[in-house]
Amino acid sequence: MAQGAPDGDAKNVALLEAADRGNEAEVAALLDNGAAVNAVGRRSMSALIAASAEGHTDVARLLLKRGAELEAKNQTGLTALAAAAMQGRADTTRLLLESGADIETKGTSGATPLYVACAFGRHLTARLLLDSGADLEAKTTSGLTPLLIAVFNAQAEAVKLLLEHGADAEATSNAGRGVWSRCDDADCKQLLERAESIQRWHRRRGLALWGSV
Numbered sequence: 001m002a003q004g005a006p007d008g009d010a011k012n013v014a015l016l017e018a019a020d021r022g023n024e025a026e027v028a029a030l031l032d033n034g035a036a037v038n039a040v041g042r043r044s045m046s047a048l049i050a051a052s053a054e055g056h057t058d059v060a061r062l063l064l065k066r067g068a069e070l071e072a073k074n075q076t077g078l079t080a081l082a083a084a085a086m087q088g089r090a091d092t093t094r095l096l097l098e099s100g101a102d103i104e105t106k107g108t109s110g111a112t113p114l115y116v117a118c119a120f121g122r123h124l125t126a127r128l129l130l131d132s133g134a135d136l137e138a139k140t141t142s143g144l145t146p147l148l149i150a151v152f153n154a155q156a157e158a159v160k161l162l163l164e165h166g167a168d169a170e171a172t173s174n175a176g177r178g179v180w181s182r183c184d185d186a187d188c189k190q191l192l193e194r195a196e197s198i199q200r201w202h203r204r205r206g207l208a209l210w211g212s213v
Helices: 010-021 024-032 047-053 057-065 080-086 090-098 113-119 123-131 146-152 156-164 186-211
Strands: none
Touching (some): 010 024, 024 057, 080 113, 090 123, 113 123, 113 156, 146 186, 156 186
16 A cells, blocks of 8 residues: 655655554664654555554554654545544554544545445444544535445445434435435345334324324
């Protein structure tokens, strides 16, 4: 994943590659010998983002201790947290959250860490984000929510998780597309039908209670 740094500095190139491989000892040695902890390679990939995407938690922890920028973004606007969440790296995601990473940071398309986790069906990291207070209804620039993208990508485990946390099944994108506009997965359909049934029951119960007042 890691590529050569734009300035061609050999130590920085080696740092990016070592972080990508998860070689903690080499990363430490390179930093001790003058490699820049926040050096970036092609696509603006930092050592922390590379290590986080690959789930090298110990390397990520070391980089943070050495001053790595927690909110640095790559070319597509992914931070280390978003990269870890997208790749399903639960331990690294937990570390970054505990280190104070911005849970609502957005990429160039407006995607949050929760959104990218759900888009790729990474329900374990999605749960960590939700338990840490991630916004269920945060929208991308095209108006897609985590639930919409999970349904569109047939990620049933993510759909189940989001519905359990109260995601709005009636949300629509900027183009007016809702969950039923592209729901081809049988498991997703079953989950959505069950959610709709529960919502209808609550609405009827609410009306009945209101009428009895």
